[in-house]
Amino acid sequence: xxxxxxxxxxxxxxHEWCTDSNMTPYLAVRVDANTRVPAEHVKNGExxxxxxxxxxxxxxxxxxxxxxxxxxxxxxxECSIPLDAVTGIFxxxxxxxxxxxxxxxxxxxxxxxxxxxxxxxxxxxxxxRLQVIK
Numbered sequence: 001x002x003x004x005x006x007x008x009x010x011x012x013x014x015h016e017w018c019t020d021s022n023m024t025p026y027l028a029v030r031v032d033a034n035t036r037v038p039a040e041h042v043k044n045g046e047x048x049x050x051x052x053x054x055x056x057x058x059x060x061x062x063x064x065x066x067x068x069x070x071x072x073x074x075x076x077x078e079c080s081i082p083l084d085a086v087t088g089i090f091x092x093x094x095x096x097x098x099x100x101x102x103x104x105x106x107x108x109x110x111x112x113x114x115x116x117x118x119x120x121x122x123x124x125x126x127x128x129r130l131q132v133i134k
Contacts, residue, residue, distance in 0.1 A: 007100060010098055011061055019053060023091040023092065025092075026051065027049045027086060027089050028048050028087045028089070029048070030085050030086075036078065050092070051066075055071075056068040056069065056070050063083070066079075
């Protein structure tokens with residue numbers, strides 16, 4: 001059985017946390033040919049969207065696609081965002097949330113985490129020591 005990507009679950013969790021905490025969830029998106037958002041609001045191939053329940057209508061955060069309608073300059077627009085275009089979700093008020101590493105086209109969303117490398121042995125031959133870096 002293929003492993004499900006964690007990204008849609010994490011996006012839904014941060015969205016719910018923002019909503020429960022009375023904060024505004026913002027979605028950072030890398031815009032490409034498969035992303036349907038108002039082009040006039042895209043800057044440098046990216047857009048940041050308010051995806052709060054008050055700002056969107058019919059918001060659906062699926063496993064492959066985020067869809068909703070929202071008003072931009074008073075005009076209702078349909079938005080459709082593939083999950084692989086989402087680069088992060090965070091609270092407007094404090095910036096807390098998650099940023100996702102960029103994905104290459106055709107690359108699986110979030111696979112298993114690589115094994116951490118064991119800590120390197122101290123090079124001075126003695127006990128390991130901590131160093132404060134300012």
